[in-house]
Amino acid sequence: xxxxxxxxxxxxxxxxxxxxxxxLALDSGSKSLLILTCYDNNYPQxxxxxxxxxxxxxxxxGIYPMLIxxxxxxxxxxxxxxxxxxxxxxxxSQLHEITKTSDLEDxxxxxxxxxxxxxxxxxxxxxxxxxxxxxxxxxDTLFECLDHNITIAGGGAGNLExxxxxxxxxxxxxxxxxxxxxxxxxxxxxxxxxxWRIFQGPLLVSDAEQQTLKSLNYQPALDVYRQAIESYSDSxxxxxxxxDIAKHFPLGIEDINNKLIVRDPILAQQNSxxxxxxxxxxxxxxxxxxxxxxxxxxxxxAAIAIFSSSQQINSASMIFDCISxxxxxxxxxxxxxxxxxxxxNTEALFGVLSLGEIANSPSxxxxxxxxxxxxxxx
Amino acid sequence: xxxxxxxxxxxxxxxxAIGNKLELKAMLKAFLKVCFNRLSLTSAHIYLYNDxxxxxxxxxxxxxxxxxxxxxxxxxxxxxxxxxxxxLKQFVAQLHAxxxxxxxxxxxxxxxxxxxxxxxxxxxxxxxxxxxxxxxxALEPILQKLATSCYSSLIHGSLVKExxxxxxxxxxxxxxxxxxxxxxxxxxxxxxxxxxxxxxxAYQNNYxxxxxxxxxxxxxxxxxAMGHSVGDxxxxxxxxxxxxxRNNHIxxxxxxxxxxxxxxxxxxxxxxxxxxxxxxxxxxLMNTPFIVxxxxxxxxxxxxxxxxxxxxxxxxxxxxxxxxxxxEAKRTKTxxxxxxxxxxxxxIKKRLAYSDDIKQGLAHDDFKLFYQPQYNQTGDIIxxxxxxxxxxxxxxxxxxxxxxxxxxESDLILDIGQWVLEKACHDIKKIEQLNLPDSFRKISINISxxxxxxxxxxxxxxxxxxxxxICTNRLALExxxxxxxxxxxxxxxxxxxLKKDGIDCSIDDFGTGYSSLTYLKQIPAGILKxxxxxxxxxxxxxxxxxxxxxxxxxxxxxxxxxxxxxVETAEELNCLKHLGxxxxxxxxxxxxMPFDSFFSxxxx
Numbered sequence: 001x002x003x004x005x006x007x008x009x010x011x012x013x014x015x016x017x018x019x020x021x022x023x024l025a026l027d028s029g030s031k032s033l034l035i036l037t038c039y040d041n042n043y044p045q046x047x048x049x050x051x052x053x054x055x056x057x058x059x060x061x062g063i064y065p066m067l068i069x070x071x072x073x074x075x076x077x078x079x080x081x082x083x084x085x086x087x088x089x090x091x092x093s094q095l096h097e098i099t100k101t102s103d104l105e106d107x108x109x110x111x112x113x114x115x116x117x118x119x120x121x122x123x124x125x126x127x128x129x130x131x132x133x134x135x136x137x138x139x140d141t142l143f144e145c146l147d148h149n150i151t152i153a154g155g156g157a158g159n160l161e162x163x164x165x166x167x168x169x170x171x172x173x174x175x176x177x178x179x180x181x182x183x184x185x186x187x188x189x190x191x192x193x194x195x196w197r198i199f200q201g202p203l204l205v206s207d208a209e210q211q212t213l214k215s216l217n218y219q220p221a222l223d224v225y226r227q228a229i230e231s232y233s234d235s236x237x238x239x240x241x242x243x244d245i246a247k248h249f250p251l252g253i254e255d256i257n258n259k260l261i262v263r264d265p266i267l268a269q270q271n272s273x274x275x276x277x278x279x280x281x282x283x284x285x286x287x288x289x290x291x292x293x294x295x296x297x298x299x300x301x302a303a304i305a306i307f308s309s310s311q312q313i314n315s316a317s318m319i320f321d322c323i324s325x326x327x328x329x330x331x332x333x334x335x336x337x338x339x340x341x342x343x344x345n346t347e348a349l350f351g352v353l354s355l356g357e358i359a360n361s362p363s364x365x366x367x368x369x370x371x372x373x374x375x376x377x378x
Numbered sequence: 379x380x381x382x383x384x385x386x387x388x389x390x391x392x393x394x395a396i397g398n399k400l401e402l403k404a405m406l407k408a409f410l411k412v413c414f415n416r417l418s419l420t421s422a423h424i425y426l427y428n429d430x431x432x433x434x435x436x437x438x439x440x441x442x443x444x445x446x447x448x449x450x451x452x453x454x455x456x457x458x459x460x461x462x463x464x465x466l467k468q469f470v471a472q473l474h475a476x477x478x479x480x481x482x483x484x485x486x487x488x489x490x491x492x493x494x495x496x497x498x499x500x501x502x503x504x505x506x507x508x509x510x511x512x513x514x515x516a517l518e519p520i521l522q523k524l525a526t527s528c529y530s531s532l533i534h535g536s537l538v539k540e541x542x543x544x545x546x547x548x549x550x551x552x553x554x555x556x557x558x559x560x561x562x563x564x565x566x567x568x569x570x571x572x573x574x575x576x577x578x579x580a581y582q583n584n585y586x587x588x589x590x591x592x593x594x595x596x597x598x599x600x601x602x603a604m605g606h607s608v609g610d611x612x613x614x615x616x617x618x619x620x621x622x623x624r625n626n627h628i629x630x631x632x633x634x635x636x637x638x639x640x641x642x643x644x645x646x647x648x649x650x651x652x653x654x655x656x657x658x659x660x661x662x663l664m665n666t667p668f669i670v671x672x673x674x675x676x677x678x679x680x681x682x683x684x685x686x687x688x689x690x691x692x693x694x695x696x697x698x699x700x701x702x703x704x705x706e707a708k709r710t711k712t713x714x715x716x717x718x719x720x721x722x723x724x725x726i727k728k729r730l731a732y733s734d735d736i737k738q739g740l741a742h743d744d745f746k747l748f749y750q751p752q753y754n755q756t757g758d759i760i761x762x763x764x765x766x767x768x769x770x771x772x773x774x775x776x777x778x779x780x781x782x783x784x785x786x787e788s789d790l791i792l793d794i795g796q797w798v799l800e801k802a803c804h805d806i807k808k809i810e811q812l813n814l815p816d817s818f819r820k821i822s823i824n825i826s827x828x829x830x831x832x833x834x835x836x837x838x839x840x841x842x843x844x845x846x847x848i849c850t851n852r853l854a855l856e857x858x859x860x861x862x863x864x865x866x867x868x869x870x871x872x873x874x875x876l877k878k879d880g881i882d883c884s885i886d887d888f889g890t891g892y893s894s895l896t897y898l899k900q901i902p903a904g905i906l907k908x909x910x911x912x913x914x915x916x917x918x919x920x921x922x923x924x925x926x927x928x929x930x931x932x933x934x935x936x937x938x939x940x941x942x943x944x945v946e947t948a949e950e951l952n953c954l955k956h957l958g959x960x961x962x963x964x965x966x967x968x969x970x971m972p973f974d975s976f977f978s979x980x981x982x
Contacts, residue, residue: 102404140411148421148455202383254384255418257507280415282390284383363418363506 005315005348006030006082009069013041018078019051026057030082032089034318035061035169036352037078039159045166049173057082060089060182062127062157063167063174065323068351071341073326073333081316081350088121088183091170096133096177104137108145122150123188123378125318128179130156130355131164136210136278138179139358139366152366153190153376155320155354162266186314188378191306192359194262194371195298196250200228201286208281213251213265213273216285220271225251228287242268247324250371252286253279259362262288264324264370276356276370292332295325299336299373303343306375317344319351320374326353336373346377385516391416392520401538402434402531407449409524414451417513419503420488423450423460425470426499426528436529437497445474445500465490466502473500479514495521498528558632560610561617569631569639573693576643577686586645588653590683590715591700592620592660593708594636596864600675602831603867611670612677619663623656639697649685650717657681657715664713680708681715689718702726729784735770736781736790740797744769747801748970749821751979752941752963755955758817759980763824763856763943763963764802765970766794786826795829799839803846803853805973810848812980822854822884822905827861831868836875843881850880854905858886866897874902884941889929899936906933908959910944917949927957934958 006028008021018037025033033055037043041063052059067074090111098104124146128135135156143150157167166174203224207214216224225246226237235245243266251273252260263285267274279285299321307317319340326333341349357369395412399405410422427443429435437443450460460466465484473480473492482490489508493501501521503509556568564572573589580587594616601609613636620630620638629641640660645652660681668675682703690696703718705726710716739745746769749762770776785791802823809821829835843850855876862869862885873883884905885898889912912926926942933940942954945964954962971979 144451144453146452146454147457148452148460202380202387204383204387256384256388256416256509256513257418259418280391280412282387282394283416284380284387361418363420365414365419 006080007069007348007350008082009067009074009077009079011074011077013038013043013076015041015043015047015051018043018048021078021080022051022055025080025082026055028082029084030057031085032058032060032083032087034081034083034350035059035078036067036080036350037061037063038067038074038076039063039065039167040076041078045174049166052169053171053173055171058087058089059169059171060087060125060127060180061169062180062352063159063165063169064155064157064352064354065160066326066353068319068321068337068349068353070344070349071334071337073337073353079350081348083316085185087185089170090181090183091172091175092138092179092181093175094177095138095179098134101137101141104134104141105145108138108141112145121183122147123184123186124150124152124154125182125184125188125376126152126154126179126358127168127182128154128156128358129164129167129176130158131162132177132179135179135356136368139368142181143366149364150366151188151190151360152358153188153318153320153374154358155352155374156356156358157352158355160323160355184378186378187312188376189306189309189314190359190377191302191304191375192357192369193298193302193373194260194369195295196252196260196262196288196290196371197294198252198260198286199232199289201252202254202284203286205279205281205283205285208279210278211275212269213275213279213285214271221273222268222271225265225273225287232287237268246273247327248289250288251275251279252288253283254286255361257362260286260288261367262369262371264322277368290328292329292335295329296332296336296339299375300339300343302373302375303340306377307343307345314346314377315348317346317349317375317377319349320354320357320359320376321351322357322369322371322373323353323355324371325373340373340375381512385513388416388513389516389520392517393523396520396523397527397530400531400534402528402535403448405527405531406524407451409527410449410451413501413503417503417509418505418507419451420506421450421452421455421460421504423466423470423502424448424495424499425474425502426495427497434498434528434532436532445470448499469502470500473502479518481509493517493521495528496525498525558617561614561632563617563621563638564629564631566631566633569629569633569641570693570697572629572631573641573696576641577691577693577696579643580687581691583644585643586649586685586688588640588642588645588649588683588685589696589700590640590642590653590656590660590681591633591697591704592638592640593680593704595678595680595708597636597677599864602865604670604673608670608673612668612675615668615670616663616677619666620660622663623659628656633697637701639700645685653683653685653717654715657683661713678713680704680713682707682718683715684718699723729787732781732784733788733790736768736785736794739768739770740790740793744771745794745797746972747798747805748972749805749976750963750970751968751976752961753967754817754961756817758815760817760961761820761822761854762976763822763970764798764805765824766798767970782826786828789828791826791828792832795826796838796842798823799842800845803842803848806848806852807846808973808977809980810852812977814980818980820852820854820882822856824856824858824886825861827865830857830861830865830872836872836879839876839881840879851882854882854884856884856886856907857903859888862901863897866900870900870902877902877904889925898932903938905939905941908940908942910964913942913944913950913954913964914946915950917947917953923953923957926954926959930958 246265264276425445426434447461699718707716941961
């Protein structure tokens with residue numbers, strides 16, 4: 001597939017500069033635009049929304065903490081990738097209002113049927129509001145309604161302050177509580193890695209409710225977690241430093257094939273731990289650790305896996321890299337980007353630092369990941 | 379150690395996922411989703427055993443049960459539902475046949491594992507890896523628990539179904555209690571309840587409402603002639619038309635038969651005008667003909683109305699008053715609707731009292747039959763018309779034009795008609811015992827519409843004849859032209875049947891209207907009676923003579939005898955003779971006379 005891409009970026013926070021880029025993208029004749037902007041731009045929402053609504057090309061994307069272009073980390077500014085094809089974008093909005101699974105199924109089925117992208121499509125990108133409370137129920141339902149053997153890559157939009165603000169772009173403007181499903185015209189392939197390893201466990205999740213881990217081994221979850229970390233490392237928890245320590249010691253849910261699904265502990269509430277993803281009751285969890293070298297090496301393995309195995313000539317590669325990896329790696333994060341870029345064989349490499357990543361599990365189902373790198377190429 | 383822990387944790391998780399929902403499919407789906415995540419499945423499917431109605435069931439020993447697909451996650455494979463996938467179908471068939479856990483490696487290196495959900499169905503899971511034996515074994519107690527939960531869900535489902543059908547029945551009963559079965563409009567019972575509430579509301583909120591009573595005109599003949607199925611279709615059509623007037627302030631009910639009521643609430647200050655407007659709308663709805671089975675019916679209606687709480691504040695009275703007003707509208711043949719006035723009730727009371735008088739008159743033998751002889755051209759008596767006379771104890775000799783319409787409104791006309799029939803037969807018997815001349819033929823009596831449509835009228839005539847033991851050809855029945863036209867089918871059937879028994883019929887008041895020629899040849903009556911309006915002063919009016927001449931010629935054409943009634947002068951008689959009329963009746967010959975006088979006349 002030979003697709004000429006339009007690529008434009010700015011590190012300016014000014015909306016007028018973004019508008020200039022948008023005009024250039026439209027002038028390029030692109031029919032679909034992936035628009036990614038940095039949260040720190042603080043673009044005036046109403047104006048940005050108006051610009052998007054008036055845009056004649058198909059729009060998808062969102063506001064992320066940071067962006068990636070080739071091997072460069074963009075902390076402010078915007079990135080526009082223009083595609084020659086008209087992509088099919090399905091918007092699932094107001095999802096937070098749906099509490100019943102059956103209603104969610106009805107919505108997903110009817111929306112997909114209406115958009116006519118239900119049958120025969122197997123490659124998708126997904127952009128979603130990271131603070132959407134029922135994202136895992138949504139992806140479960142989506143998998144159930146989509147065809148067997150679909151491939152998907154995606155990442156949660158938003159900000160590191162964890163305050164919910166409109167962050168998803170479509171031709172209708174900027175949205176909260178929304179998922180965008182973008183149907184790609186060519187087959188997508190993905191590589192997934194996290195680089196975390198077990199240092200303690202297993203612990204039985206004796207009580208949990210969705211993302212809230214209430215007890216481990218029948219003890220208050222926070223107590224168990226804190227004691228385990230404090231006895232293993234030099235870290236001492238106080239009232240304010242939970243995330244500063246916890247970002248180094250995520251939890252891992254082990255599946256039947258000994259693969260770990262990482263869950264990022266982001267908040268301590270009373271004696272519970274709030275994770276960036278569901279932790280099933282009665283599952284076994286492990287305490288994980290890593291180091292810069294291992295994390296970067298895992299990203300490299302993912303890059304090698306995807307770029308060396310691809311059977312087709314791809315034009316675009318997109319990374320959904322967890323923001324917590326930047327927080328953990330600090331200046332070393334450039335190494336991760338360099339190493340991915342080094343292996344990349346497509347015309348354009350771009351991406352986002354996301355709050356939660358979406359990819360297929362080895363079995364094919366759709367999973368919400370934490371602290372992971374998802375590299376996609378099409 | 380960790381493997382054992384993992385298996386225990388897996389068992390716990392799967393066991394916890396069972397029975398979280400009551401409904402069977404939802405329960406199984408919740409279980410399947412947990413299986414999916416914990417066992418890293420690629421796809422998962424549940425098939426259940428079915429009973430003979432295709433419903434999921436617990437299997438009965440020694441009975442073959444087919445399996446039916448219930449759930450697949452995901453729903454599709456290569457754009458087609460999983461249940462149509464040939465590999466899965468084959469695997470299900472194999473699993474169903476062997477009734478033991480089994481596995482299969484597909485060409486794409488994927489694995490299919492099949493498990494039995496004891497006595498309920500099959501679980502099939504697809505993986506990208508081989509599930510170890512100990513994990514497979516660990517699933518067995520889970521599937522046993524799942525089977526128990528399936529059974530509970532089936533029981534729950536049947537209870538829910540039972541409750542739903544009970545609820546449906548209750549709803550249906552509640553609906554039927556309030557609605558008319560044919561039209562779906564409110565019924566009389568519910569209207570009464572609604573009206574009582576509305577009256578209270580009108581009092582509390584100081585507003586005026588109205589009851590509009592509608593009765594279809596001349597609906598009964600359609601029902602009688604065309605059958606109830608046609609009548610019902612017309613009623614349903616009319617009800618649907620009326621329903622277009624329904625809104626927050628207008629409720630519509632079928633009161634019974636062809637009677638409908640509009641309950642109008644919250645009329646504005648000019649309530650008379652508003653009701654008139656509604657009546658105009660009702661009449662507009664009637665303008666379009668009713669077409670049933672390719673027959674077109676043009677109908678009209680009579681409308682009476684009353685205001686509440688101005689004219690009454692009880693539901694029964696309001697409906698009664700609106701009915702009385704409707705009756706008045708029908709009597710006066712207006713389609714504009716008439717508002718109830720108390721004087722109408724007075725009139726009704728008087729009529730009721732008069733009806734009582736008629737009953738008393740019948741009981742006390744105050745009614746008499748007078749006979750007016752009929753003559754041929756040579757002056758011989760050929761028969762007579764029996765005419766009813768009533769000696770009212772207070773009013774003296776009462777005119778039939780006063781009491782017959784009142785009697786016709788009730789079934790009293792049937793009692794009177796029966797009395798006339800029996801009395802005439804009794805008198806004929808006496809006459810038959812005389813040495814009658816050959817020219818004397820028959821005595822005729824007048825028949826009312828209500829008598830005619832009695833299903834056993836013919837039997838009653840024959841019974842009266844048999845009771846008095848007279849010759850059937852001595853009695854003739856006179857039916858007015860209007861009566862015949864209104865009940866054409868019934869009349870033709872009856873006259874034909876009576877003719878077979880030797881009882882002749884005559885068409886009375888012929889020429890007084892209607893499209894005479896169109897039906898005359900269909901009616902097998904033997905006698906035409908020229909109405910007195912075409913006899914009076916016939917000698918002085920060419921037009922009258924021309925009509926009479928035409929009727930006489932018609933009679934000849936259809937081979938009917940023609941008799942002129944109301945002959946009062948020699949000039950009229952001569953003129954009629956000249957025109958070819960053969961038989962005559964009237965004051966020129968005799969006034970109606972008591973039987974004894976008529977008997978003496980015959981005797982002489």
